Amino acid sequence: MKIFSAHQLKEADQITLEKQGISSVDLMERAATLVYEEIHRRLQNADIPVKIFCGIGNNGGDGLVVGRLLIEQGYNVTIYVVNYSDQRSSEFLTNYDRVKNLTKNWPVLLKSEEDFPEISVGDFVVDAIFGIGLNRPLGDWVASLVRHINSSGAFVLAIDMPSGLMADAATDPKNDIIRASFTITFQTPKLVFFLPETAEFVGDYLVLDIGLDRDHLLKTEPVARLIGKPEAKALYRPRNKFSHKGTYGHALLVGGSYGKMGSICLSGTAALRSGAGMLTFYVPACGYEILQTALPEAMVLTDVHEKTLSKIEFDLDPSVIGFGVGVGTSKSTQQAFEQLLKKNKKPMVIDADGINILSKNKEFLKLLPEGTVLTPHPGELKRLIGEWKDDFDKLEKARQLAREHNLIMVIKGAYTFTVTSEEIYINNSGNPGMATAGSGDVLTGIIASLISQGYEPLVAAVLGVYLHGKAGDLAAENLSYEGTIAGDIAAHAGPAILDLFKQDENNEN
Ligand SMILES: NC(=O)C1=CN([C@@H]2O[C@H](COP(=O)(O)OP(=O)(O)OC[C@H]3O[C@@H](n4cnc5c(N)ncnc54)[C@H](OP(=O)(O)O)[C@@H]3O)[C@@H](O)[C@H]2O)[C@@H](O)CC1
Ligand SMILES: Nc1ncnc2c1ncn2[C@@H]1O[C@H](COP(=O)(O)OP(=O)(O)O)[C@@H](O)[C@H]1O
Ligand SMILES: [K+]
Structure with missing residues (x-):
């Protein structure tokens, strides 16, 4: 609308x-x-x-x-x-x-x-x-x-x-x-x-x-577009009968650290649950057994360092790279991220500490590939663009950053705003049950997954935010707001896709 x-x-x-x-x-x-x-x-x-x-x-x-x-x-x-x-x-x-x-x-x-x-x-x-x-x-x-x-x-x-x-x-x-x-x-x-x-x-x-x-x-x-079910449905692309896992891309998720391996696991689960063809994690060595056990559908590459990332090197050709979930901001991780940015040409989704590292090193912004999706919550956004006078000032500052570096800014909140240099999309799904640890990690996985399946980054962001919110709504229908945890949101990514094609009694999203 x-x-x-x-x-x-x-x-x-x-x-x-x-x-x-x-x-x-x-x-x-x-x-x-x-x-x-x-x-x-x-x-x-x-x-x-x-x-x-x-x-x-x-x-x-x-x-x-x-x-x-x-x-x-x-x-x-x-x-x-x-x-x-x-x-x-x-x-x-x-x-x-x-x-x-x-x-x-x-x-x-x-x-x-x-x-x-x-x-x-x-x-x-x-x-x-x-x-x-x-x-x-x-x-x-x-x-x-x-x-x-x-x-x-x-x-x-x-x-x-x-x-x-x-x-x-x-x-x-x-x-x-x-x-x-x-x-x-x-x-x-x-x-x-x-x-x-x-x-x-x-x-x-x-x-x-x-x-x-x-x-x-x-x-x-x-001035903006409100994204509900009809708008999301129009963005969805059905699968071809003769497609194979390669058709839906290979998502690489880089992140995690000692004590925060759950976050990247949630992103990965959401990525597979929303349709990525293949998934590889790149994590510190301590994540190996955890991820192989928790998500056997995924492949795992490890850093030489045990607890944090120090060098991001891999021998695969990812369709998209998601960076930042649970990664920390140690000096060596910052350097590893810089090296990755210097050689990478693949589309990226950057969240959490990935955004915090960008805030500490503003010169990294110009290394980001065109159409990179950043998914800050308000705290991360403030570190990135500075204090704002009011919400309109915030939108303008986010838009300026998007314009300067050709970014897609996903500003998370009760209504998540996706802001580009030209447009604003406001998401109309989701609920307060999603105010729970790790729900943002799930969003990162869904957006990366959609990009890996061939959606343009902006479409992936707008559709991904909608599906994430809808997955939260469907989870809360069974579990209550209080009882919903991030893993449930990831588990409902599939039902959120199915829901696009369900007729609603009252025509709401
Ligand atoms: N045919 C149509 O157009 C339709 C319109 N519709 C209805 O019209 C509404 C808009 O009506 P509206 O333009 O008359 O403005 P409204 O909000 O009633 O304010 C009145 C005036 O107050 C003034 N003013 C402003 N701030 C002020 C302040 N702080 N303290 C004191 N005064 C202040 C300002 O005039 P100013 O003094 O700036 O010249 C302003 O013009 C719209 O919301 C919808 O309900 C529907 O019926 C559909 C069909
Ligand atoms: N009240 C709410 N209504 C709708 N969505 C919400 C609400 N609270 C949180 N969310 C969503 O949950 C996610 C929280 O992300 P984030 O703050 O990064 O969490 P975390 O860092 O724990 O993963 C965002 O996508 C946000 O839009
Ligand atoms: K009124």
Whole structure:
């Protein structure tokens, strides 16, 4: 699914109005009617107080329409107008009159803190104060209204965006932002729904297709793409009946150290479980028996050194090299990595201490082959690109590094972002059960495996991240979040591939 900026959405609104020959009041009616239907479907005429807080722009206009439709349906609704300015939009005004015509009363006007109504835990609050038009922090009393709503404990449904968040810019965490229980958003989710600093304000979200012009949206380059099952399925390439193990490449995983051989074992298991034709480990000598025993399908080459890597030399022609898992950052390992980079031309996936070594030796970056995939978690990323001011700054810095060295940056998190010099892909699978030691090692193995099978590194990263998350989801279905460990994620890589072709009841990933 494409993610558009506020500017792009406003442009699409305009084009839609022209092409469909409708007014913006009509489009607002259409969009807000869909919101009303969702609310009505959930509340089923329950007798709970519905309190709708409307701004004076078009987000407020949506709130007025929703309020009118709920009143017509017999709900117990109070509409409040958050009168932060006199510049009411014309769509707001049209719907303001429509509410008056229906109820014979004007909505309740809020102009300062003294006007705030009581909000009880059992109320159903609708936040229609600001949508994608917010472009600066909330003013004084509006900010305290947001605090008032947040501290009420009531269920809060945000229309389009939680008020206080901007669609495509960072919000200072000190600012007040509606903490929505649920957000119903129009046409596409917004970028801030997925960023660690802002995602928590959105709650669960639902995207409503409000019928913006399809042709225009199709040809508009989005700010990011959300990768769910349909997108992942489109990337998957089925196997040829007459293929053999050579068709699916030979993955070489270099890493491990004394006491950390499990990490590379997890990567290797995931690599084979996601389809690599052959797998060789290159590890310190102490890993030999461990790996031959734990994963008999793999071959093992060893370093002369017992506990850490000191010289990476092998007589095979790998399709991909995965480096860094459990490898440590000793001086000799750093040197061995440098020597490997100097002679290697094969695609690479670099994780964990491999990234830490790059951070300590920035000059190694220019030795990386084109399209190298780096898979940092936030700590590793910080060592690599330095501190960031906010999530947008982080994305920009990651993008700059990607551009400078032709890299694919897989920034891991609850929503993993894959960033190239041009594009952003946001993964929509995975769960908190994956916050467990070694789950990142599994991802390294899956991405290396897909590259070894012939997928382009970017496709391997995007599809690999999706399959990894889905494998975590399938594992947690049987084992619970708490009971899922990294090995279970690796074991479910195959079921995650099978799941691409399963029809879902609710059409979600
Ligand atoms: N036909 C359509 O277009 C459709 C639109 N739809 C709905 O419209 C929503 C966007 O509406 P909107 O553009 O009117 O912006 P909204 O978020 O209501 O803000 C109002 C104005 O407030 C201002 N402002 C900004 N920050 C401020 C601040 N901190 N403190 C005070 N004022 C501030 C700023 O104006 P400014 O002062 O910058 O000139 C801004 O314009 C969208 O989210 C969706 O819900 C749907 O109905 C689908 C069809
Ligand atoms: N809450 C979560 N939701 C979805 N995925 C998660 C969550 N927590 C962790 N993950 C995923 O688990 C993996 C953790 O990787 P990492 O931090 O490198 O772990 P390790 O170093 O233990 O292998 C990442 O792919 C990340 O996206
Ligand atoms: K809102």
